[in-house]
Amino acid sequence: MTTTKPEPRATFAIVTVVLPGPDRKRKPAPYQFNVTYRNPAPAEPGCVMTWVVTGGREDYQVAAERTDDGRVEWHCTCPDAIYHGTYRHAYRCKHLLGLQALMTSAGRAAA
Template sequence: MVAPTPNSPSPRTVVTLILPGPDCRRSPTRYRYRVRFRNPFMHQPGCVMTWDVLGGRDSYQIAAERTTDERLEWHCTCPDAVYRSARQPHHRCKHVQGLLAWLHQRETKPLAATSSHNG
């Protein structure tokens, strides 16, 4: 049994990120990410974590999947991810890119307060 990493987002974590919006001008738009599921055995193959993404044209879901060779693969239900990943297997949509940037920032600055604010 492997414990979750201490710095992994908790199941109630809500993150707000500013990303290019869904309109033609890609206006900066506020997107909310909410952890829906976090596997307590994050280092084993399978679904590690899922997030709900709200604020765009529609709501989407992101899933992080650990492969048997211990890589993390990211999936998003948005049209960009669905259609382009068929042609470009390593393509990452803006939702996944934004989340990865936030997670990376969180790892390098664990005390940065960027989540769970009360309005």
């Protein structure tokens, strides 16, 4: 006898976003965001979700972290984010911008 597991709603399992590419002309290129971790209790402080981004020069890790006061902080391992992250003003690299734009529009009906 076999049991069938109900398919989880994998809305964000893998998404492709077109971003300025890694070459000098920043020609738009597809980047894939692959969910590697999702916290079952996303409202709790701690790591909410992590992604691996492929399509650039290297693969990068993106993480969304819930702070104790309920805000979400974003992290990316790409050189842009690390360099600018030393400043207090949270810098958003293209990976974070693309991902956030995607999540903002996710609730709307697909055009």
